[in-house]
Amino acid sequence: MCKWYKFARKLQFLALKQHLNDQVRFDQQVDNSRSYVLPFIEKTHQIGPGTAVFEVGTAEGGVLVPFLERGCTCLGVDLAPERIVLAKAFLEPHIAAGKAEILLKNIYDDDFLARFKGAFDIIILKDVIEHVPNQEAFVPYLKNFLKPGGQIFFGFPPWYMPFGGHQQICRKKWPSVVPYYHILPRFMYRGILQASGEGEDVVKELMEIKDTQITIERFERIVKASGLKVLHKEHYLINPIYKYKFGLQPRKQTPLLSWIPFFRNFVTTCVYYTVG
């Protein structure tokens, strides 16, 4: 068996383990948030008792745990009912203590806006913005929920990075470990996914991500057009979450590569931004 095939199988096994086990996924969210997300946000905004935090796309809610441990009050919202059930179970003690709330809710709903307008110091979108359609309207809409001086954190994989199509979620082996083919024209990408036997649910999700693709340059243009400023940013050669997915040590991008427009998207697996 060739070395590449063995490596690819190991990557697929690690990625699958993370996708299949709820507790593993929750623990990884907690650890990643404690080690990277909270320290990053803290560079530009104080985090402590009284800080109101809102996570859009909270999934199992693990990202919020380090903020709860600091005494923040937290709201997590997601559109996936099965993940909301898990988040409610994982965060049950914090919910019972009145420090956390988890909602299955579309943040565009009028009653949501009426209840939470101007309510938050920090909004977190980690690995979410690349799933959201019409980001040009979505990012300025988020400003409605900020208190004066509030900030928004974004963490996402740029579209052109090796697995920017999220093809690692494929259930079949080859489609989940081959980099860059998500960049192919739409009909070819769909054709490859279907021909490899991927389920329609996975194909649909991957095509949605292809439609919402976001690059570093487009993201920064959206932030500017929304009347927001970049307060801090970090580009990673190796995404901090690859520690759990693939056993790789996180690594920041070199300043030179991080500076080269367009090309940097191909070699940067994750970016963190705070804007406000």
Ligand SMILES: C[S@@+](CC[C@H](N)C(=O)[O-])C[C@H]1O[C@@H](n2cnc3c(N)ncnc32)[C@H](O)[C@@H]1O
């Ligand atoms: C890749 S997961 C990231 C979960 C978590 N933030 C983390 O970092 O582990 C993306 C989550 O965003 C949710 N999501 C996507 N679009 C959304 C939207 N418009 N509003 C709320 N949640 C959304 C999905 O249901 C999913 O749970």
